[in-house]
Amino acid sequence: MKELFVCNEGDIAEGGRKVVAEDGVEIGVFRVGGAIVAWRNHCPHQGGPVCQGRTMKRVEERLTDSKQSLGIHYVEGSLNVVCPWHGYEFDVRTGRHVGHDAMKLASVAVKNRDGAIYVVVS
Amino acid sequence: MAQDASPKKPPAELPIITARTDSRDLLAKARQQAIQRGLDKYFIVDVDAHIGEGSCWPDVLKYIENPATREAAFSFGDGTGQNAFLNDTPGLQWQSAHGRITHGAGLKEPATDKTVPRPVDLSRKCMDMLGLDAQVFFPNGLLFLGMHPVPEMEIELSLAYNRWIVEEILPHEPRMKAMLYLPFNTPAAAEETVKRFRGAKGVVGFLITSTRHIPVHSNQYMRLYSMLEESGLPLGFHAHHNWHSDYTRQLNRFLSMHALSFTFSNMVHLTNWVINGLPERFPKLKVMWIESGLAWLAFLAQRLDNEYLMRVSEAPLLKKLPSDYIREMYYTLQPLETSNMKLTEATFDVIKADTQLLYASDWPHWDFDVPARLFDLPFLDDNARRNILGLNAAKVFGMEVPAKYRNEG
Ligand code: FES
Numbered sequence: 001m002k003e004l005f006v007c008n009e010g011d012i013a014e015g016g017r018k019v020v021a022e023d024g025v026e027i028g029v030f031r032v033g034g035a036i037v038a039w040r041n042h043c044p045h046q047g048g049p050v051c052q053g054r055t056m057k058r059v060e061e062r063l064t065d066s067k068q069s070l071g072i073h074y075v076e077g078s079l080n081v082v083c084p085w086h087g088y089e090f091d092v093r094t095g096r097h098v099g100h101d102a103m104k105l106a107s108v109a110v111k112n113r114d115g116a117i118y119v120v121v122s
Numbered sequence: 123m124a125q126d127a128s129p130k131k132p133p134a135e136l137p138i139i140t141a142r143t144d145s146r147d148l149l150a151k152a153r154q155q156a157i158q159r160g161l162d163k164y165f166i167v168d169v170d171a172h173i174g175e176g177s178c179w180p181d182v183l184k185y186i187e188n189p190a191t192r193e194a195a196f197s198f199g200d201g202t203g204q205n206a207f208l209n210d211t212p213g214l215q216w217q218s219a220h221g222r223i224t225h226g227a228g229l230k231e232p233a234t235d236k237t238v239p240r241p242v243d244l245s246r247k248c249m250d251m252l253g254l255d256a257q258v259f260f261p262n263g264l265l266f267l268g269m270h271p272v273p274e275m276e277i278e279l280s281l282a283y284n285r286w287i288v289e290e291i292l293p294h295e296p297r298m299k300a301m302l303y304l305p306f307n308t309p310a311a312a313e314e315t316v317k318r319f320r321g322a323k324g325v326v327g328f329l330i331t332s333t334r335h336i337p338v339h340s341n342q343y344m345r346l347y348s349m350l351e352e353s354g355l356p357l358g359f360h361a362h363h364n365w366h367s368d369y370t371r372q373l374n375r376f377l378s379m380h381a382l383s384f385t386f387s388n389m390v391h392l393t394n395w396v397i398n399g400l401p402e403r404f405p406k407l408k409v410m411w412i413e414s415g416l417a418w419l420a421f422l423a424q425r426l427d428n429e430y431l432m433r434v435s436e437a438p439l440l441k442k443l444p445s446d447y448i449r450e451m452y453y454t455l456q457p458l459e460t461s462n463m464k465l466t467e468a469t470f471d472v473i474k475a476d477t478q479l480l481y482a483s484d485w486p487h488w489d490f491d492v493p494a495r496l497f498d499l500p501f502l503d504d505n506a507r508r509n510i511l512g513l514n515a516a517k518v519f520g521m522e523v524p525a526k527y528r529n530e531g
Contacts, residue, residue, distance in 0.1 A: 007132055022133040024154075041136070042151075046492050049151050052139045054222055082222040084139035084148065086489060089222070116130070 003111060003118040010115070012036065015079055019051045025121050026051070027108050032079045032092045038108035038119045039081075039095050048085030050105065055081050058091070058098055141224040144231045145244060145486070149251035155494040156253035164508055165527040166493050167515035168257040169454045170360070170412050170482035173245045176228055179204055179263065181239070181290065185282035191274075207279060208263045209270045216376040217488045226488035228262075242294045248485050249297055252493055255512060256521065257483075258299045258326060265362040268307060268334030277311040280304075284319055292324035299519070301327040301358050306334060309342045313349055320353045326519040327356040329412070332387035333364045339398035347404045356408035356452065356518050361388045385418040392448070393426065399439020401447045408518055410452040413484060417459040420469040423448045449474040452518055454482035455510065457489040460498070467501040476506035480515045 004022055006029050012018055017030040019041055026041035028051025043050035058078035062070040079092040089098050095105035109120040139148055146153075156162060180203040186192040191207075198206035218226035235243045241259065249257050261283055267276045280303040287300045302319050304312040319325050328350060330338075338359075350357050363383035364370055370386075373379040388411050395401070395409065426444035430437055440447070453473055460466050473479060484490045496507045516523045 004133060005130060019136040019138070020133040021136055026136060046495060047151055047155055049136070049139065049148075052136055054139075054224070056222065082219075084224055087219045087223045087226075 001120060001122050004121050006038075006117045006119055008116055009036070009112060012117070015055065017051065017055070017081075019049075020119075022121065027119050027121070028052070028081070029110070029117060029119060030055075030079075030081070030092045033077075035093075036110050036112065036117055037092065037095075038110045039090075039092075040106040040108060042106065043083040043085065043088055044097075044103050044105070045083065045086060045088045048083045048088075050083040050088065050090065051081060053082040053084035055079055055092065056089075058089075139224055141227065141230045142232070143224070144234070145225070145229060145247045146251055148225060149248065152492045152494070153251045153253075155492060156251075159494050159497050161253040161493055161511075163527070164253075164493075165512035165516065165523050166252070166254050166256075166481060167512045167519070167521065168249075168252070168254050168483045168485070168493075169410075169480045169515055170456065171245065171248065171257045171259045171485045172262050172487055173229075173241045173248065173257075173259050173485070176205075176262065178240060178286075179206065179208075182279075182282050182286045185285040185289070186278055187281060188278055191278050205263075207272075207275055209266050209275075210263060219376075219488060223488045225486045229486050238294045239291055241291055242298065244486075245298050246295060248483075252483065252485075254297070254483075254493075255524075256297050256299050256515075258301055258519075260301060260329060260360065261303075264303050265331050265360065266333060267303070267305075268331045269364070273307060276305040276307050281311075281315070284315065288319060288322045288325065292322075296324070299324050299326045301325075301329040301356070304328050304330050304346075306330045306343075307336060309346055312343075312346050316346065316349050316353060320355060325355075326521070327358055327408075327410070329358040329360050330391075331362055332359045332391055333362040337394050338391045339394045339400060344403070347400070347407055351404045351407040354406075354408075354520065356410050358410040358412045359388055359391050360412040361385065361414040363387075385414045388414040389418055389422055392422065392451075396426065396444045396447045397430075397437045397440070399437065401450065402439050402441060408452060410454065410480070410518070412454045412482065413456060414453075415457045415459050416453060416455065416469045416473065416479075417465065419448065419453065420465065420472045423472050445472065448472070449478065452478050452480060452514070454480050455495075456482040456484045456491040458491050458495055460495075463500065466499065470499075470501070476509050477514060479510045480518065481511045 012031040014031055019028045027038050028041050029038045041049055041051040057074040058080050059072050060075050061072050080089045081092050082089045090105055091098055097103035111118040183195040183203045195206035196203045233243050245257055270276050284302045304315055306312050361384045363380055365379050370379050370383050423445035430444050
């Protein structure tokens with residue numbers, strides 16, 4: 001186990017990220033809702049560079065009270081990262097595929113030491 | 123727990139992928155997989171790639187042999203000829219999943235090697251990253267041509283395209299191969315295409331785009347099939363979608379239309395092919411079904427067997443079950459469906475995958491498959507994997523397998 005310095009806290013804006021590589025390990029470090037979270041840059045689908053893909057709001061299909069569709073709309077406050085290889089889409093907060101809960105990115109522990117962000121790599 | 127020796131020195135940062143990202147960055151992980159899996163020890167042939175010709179379309183148009191059509195083509199695109207005469211439907215523009223899959227709308231990266239045509243540059247980068255020994259490429263723009271409202275356009279554009287590939291692309295890179303477009307709506311023109319291009323360097327077969335409406339068992343095609351059988355070159359049916367049929371128009375998402383339409387076109391053609399006894403009429407003709415994935419085959423084999431046994435009088439040319447013919451034809455892998463591994467395994471069994479299945483990437487489309495996928499199938503032994511990745515293709519296309527791979531097995 002080793003702690004790897006990523007950047008200073010202020011270097012990642014809300015909704016932003018850094019994807020770093022060290023000794024063959026690649027990690028995406030995101031700030032969402034004020035918190036810093038980190039995921040392995042390895043998509044559970046075909047191993048694509050998931051953390052390097054687009055970040056976007058989640059979408060939802062809104063319905064009227066009588067279950068009629070109102071079309072597809074963004075969910076305000078949400079943040080997904082989309083794997084650039086084939087579009088698997090993960091909630092940045094939970095690391096879970098937004099359409100298939102059981103599929104999840106591998107999480108990486110984050111340490112904040114006096115405003116310096118470290119990730120724990122094995 | 124050890125802390126980094128130089129705690130304030132940040133590690134290397136990886137780029138965010140955009141539409142203009144170099145494909146070597148986009149596919150960097152495929153290269154890592156190739157190293158981890160030892161893929162460079164496998165002979166790998168990618169039977170279906172669509173390295174972009176979009177920006178090269180004006181170059182293709184120069185090969186139109188009819189001057190009236192050629193000059194007319196350059197009245198399109200503000201005089202550039204861009205997209206001239208193509209009957210592309212908006213479907214292809216949906217491939218990026220609304221901007222989520224940036225390469226899905228076509229590779230936009232700057233050229234790395236400007237001394238070769240762009241498709242050669244892009245194909246080389248892909249082959250190097252995926253660890254491919256050969257890549258068979260096919261144009262995006264022609265995938266709809268079988269539905270062109272102006273019948274002669276299929277003939278004139280496909281001839282231009284075939285010439286462009288043979289004369290301008292293949293000579294640059296021996297690893298690039300092509301299955302050439304047959305203007306199937308006009309059988310005489312399709313026969314002429316076979317006569318003209320069989321034996322051309324790098325041409326490994328001929329291909330029919332499946333989005334079209336003339337039955338493959340029509341008598342008018344028998345001479346063409348005979349010629350192909352005699353040539354020893356395979357005939358591929360390349361699936362594509364059609365969002366404009368009475369059925370698919372009801373599907374309100376690209377996802378739904380793509381899932382059904384890509385399989386439906388080949389289902390119709392394969393059913394006609396088998397039930398009308400074409401495998402009995404042309405027993406040596408190698409037939410390949412491309413880009414429909416595999417899941418449809420388990421369904422179709424069992425469904426046709428079931429009906430055939432009750433209505434054998436309607437298919438008197440058959441000497442065995444439809445599923446027996448199905449397991450004698452060839453299939454490309456992509457897009458490989460694996461959400462239920464038991465079904466995937468059964469499907470591999472139905473089509474006798476160890477000898478009949480060929481790896482295809484479909485790069486750079488949104489649902490491409492990397493070769494490493496073959497290592498994630500727990501039921502597959504290394505022999506079958508080696509066959510699917512390249513040795514089956516070598517047999518079908520008559521490619522020489524370099525000695526370094528032959529010693530591995
Ligand atoms: S590898 Fe990430 S979506 Fe396929």
